[in-house]
Amino acid sequence: MENKRVSIIDVAKAAGVSTATVSRVINQMGGYSEKTERKVLETIKNCGFRPNVSAIGLRTRKSRSIGIVVPDITNEFFAKIVRTLNQFFLKYNYSVFICDLNEDADLEERHIQEMLDKNVDGLIFISCRESISTILTRANVPTVYIDRSPKDAEVTVCSDHFDGGYLAGKKLCECGCKKILFIRHYRMNSAVELRRQGFLKALEEYGQTCEGEYEKGVLPEYQSVKEFVANLLVEKGCYFDGIFAMNDRMALAALHALRESGYEVPKQVRIVGFDNVSLSEICHPPMTTIAQDTHQIGISAGEALIKLMRNEDIQEKNHIIPVHMKVRGTT
Amino acid sequence: MENKRVSIIDVAKAAGVSTATVSRVINQMGGYSEKTERKVLETIKNCGFRPNVSAIGLRTRKSRSIGIVVPDITNEFFAKIVRTLNQFFLKYNYSVFICDLNEDADLEERHIQEMLDKNVDGLIFISCRESISTILTRANVPTVYIDRSPKDAEVTVCSDHFDGGYLAGKKLCECGCKKILFIRHYRMNSAVELRRQGFLKALEEYGQTCEGEYEKGVLPEYQSVKEFVANLLVEKGCYFDGIFAMNDRMALAALHALRESGYEVPKQVRIVGFDNVSLSEICHPPMTTIAQDTHQIGISAGEALIKLMRNEDIQEKNHIIPVHMKVRGTT
DNA sequence: CTGAAAGCGCTAACAA
């Protein structure tokens, strides 16, 4: 049982230097001759030395790991961001803890405590609640918020939701839509509010208005949305000629409800979704949608967190990531 | 700057006992009076003491964290397992590191090294390569393999792929299919091999055979599969009346290719997919598919790993998780 | 440019 891993002491002995020198070389702190450096580096390689993170953590309070809190990892949109972050931080030798809330906000505090206990060097919240956990502010860990902007957030990264809403509205107007349904989660949030404003601005430019009756807050699940739209059609008929849904799944639910009620898309009703998940490409007809740049969101958040952790100056505290429209079959 | 966290020494002082006693109470090791226990527990609560995992790790070589290696976190099927595991391990106070391979097998070794450096107590591989990393065997970390069975694997958890293949074959035969396409990833793996065997057994029972020309190895992306099937239809016509695809996305690609070429599903061709991802429910017509029980897979893997980490006896080294068929619109 | 040594917070002998 060779359970004894090689330590910095072993390296020091083998290289004929002190542990301090080995440590200096490992951490590139300078203050050693080139010769010593070569010697140490060589020995490290030869004996397969790997620094013990627990020991380092004990001394430095750093863990070389970060935590990502995400409401629903099975949502492709979030999963893509997580992937980008995972890859990004691998380059910087940070490991990432995953904290899936499973859409249960109560888990958030537990996960935060868990991360704090693990001495994470930083934290990224994707689309979580708008207020900042008190336990977190007290702990004072570098934090980046993606797609939500709590008050007092250090750094946030968001898609340009306003522009997304604007683009969608503009497109639908250009297609000649006069009465557009705005379908969103029944619980409003800041991202959706921005999209709504952009959307309304576009309508305004085209001399349209969007009365209250066109804004629909619903349960966001596919089935709920589908039933909701189906009911609407039964009760009020198809009194609209366009739909802007806050994500592709909801848009697809609307599409299917329409089709099953005998309405044609895009002939009678045009639809724009949001996110550009693969679903939107695969469905029939393929969905016109506002694409969020998950890759850039991840990179920006990663870079910002690195700076925060290094105590570097952050010029940009609120990153706005451009969106673009994917025009497909539903418009 | 209250950067000084309260340590076990502070607790010991405040409670008027030694650090050893505090440690004993924390770890429930017994050997202390009920009175001391109460006192210590109370002080811990009062002063908000949280054990320092780095210190514990340095002493015990345990990190209270595990790693999950997954080929593609944006795949809903894998994401669901990850979620279950995340939730499962939260209960046991283990944090989970995510290692997304992004379908790039070369990342595997790097992630494994990363996890080993982080002193993870255990590792779970979801559907990764069939051979075991040498660096991993040397490190001797408790490991569970999901949906792949490398030689010498300590513990594996797999869906009943044979039965899945059998059920699919049976269903198609019962629908009267005589010539069934078997569409799979061009690279074979053990899970698919099992499904194939089950599938062939069903055909045999119905007096059918599946010649080589019905087995199709393809690039697994949606577009590739779609094009493949479309080409097949052009070149050979619709010489088959059933399709069994190795996942829902591939099944959907086939469905769309058929429809776009003017063939009707399920009238002319019946299709069965695999996995039961949400896509299969949402598409038109909804896809008949073999449902893998992601929740049970996660739980079984989690429980097995806990046992492994505790050095408990494992009765069952190879867990087979039942599958079931979701009959929907494509059959 | 290099080394000696203290100590981070905890566990686990060993002693009492």
Add this chain to the structure above:
DNA sequence: TTGTTAGCGCTTTCAG
């Protein structure tokens, strides 16, 4: 039942 104490492997003064 409880306390004392020696490290776990590393970083970081302080001396030289």
